[in-house]
Amino acid sequence: LSRDSAKDYCTTFWRHDIYSGNSKSNPVLGEFFVDLHAQLHGGCSWNGFEHNVFYLNLPGEGFVNVAFLLGVSHEFDSRMVVGADFDADGRPDLLVTQLSAKNRGSSELLHLIKNNWETSGSWIGVRLRGRPGISPLGAMVKIKTGDKTLIHPVTSGDSLWAQHPAIVHFGLGNLKTVETLEINWGNGETTRIENPKVNQYHLAQPK
Template identity: 30%
Template structure:
């Protein structure tokens, strides 16, 4: 039985265990893990990237240090405000947990792709955003988490900036697009065939074009 989503969870036996056969049933799975399994009482953790390969444990401060067996984590902008929230699913049951991002709002750029020679969503593309002397790389692989899937777009945090000096898109087909002085704080759609850029309004479904 997997770890439950809290210590109060119990599960009654469907039938009485046969003691002569050595059967037994433990209604509280936490008891099994007590003093025997280090992960039995392990709390979930959230780390904040401080830069320079340093991270701060903000689990307690954010309330994300739940006791559930959180294995599936999806970052997404659920409130369409440019800030990435976190959706967590427990393996052992329990409700979905949505942690809203309440950090001070900063600049961002969301990018969706429409492929032609490549696949319709540009899966496998490599995007590089250049901001001054810094480069940030994202690869579009939405199916990259355990039992969960992210949206088929990439998100760049821009900090205090509101523009991207250069955005380089390398498509699976080998096509390369370079876009300079790109205005941020919006969601854009880049077309592989034409290289054109459209601004996507919140709530709008992006029509895809099938790859050749």
């Protein structure tokens, strides 16, 4: 949390607080923590003024932080981020929150960051729609293209204070066709689409 001062409380927490607390009442420690909390509300930060990072995957070489180059190295406090294709153009965008906690309360702003990356690569996506008793959560989406099989599970809880939509996106690169698109639902049902068109989203729902 970035407050009025760059003075950081995090070091105190990890070097002191986690070792001193217990379930027994301790008036001396109580007064100590009251003073520390007053520092936080008085302008002391907790890992404040850190810039966001955005990693680019370089196959065979690892990851490199390109946040500054792409204009997303924001210094504001971000607690939530969702990667999803909001405009359905096949390029995943970002939804990032800005948390302000300089006063006792807090306020949030949403930043929708459009992906304008120019690419000639192909892609395919699927929108999962459940029915009563069957949720998209837990489904396994699989595509087969050539000698490759790509698998993507539909999960929840992988982002702090946020949830991604029940949409799965596969980047295909130079591949132009997909032989099968298969969804294995949590109840054991399977939805299978033969030779689905690429560069578009397909709707899938259990019977």
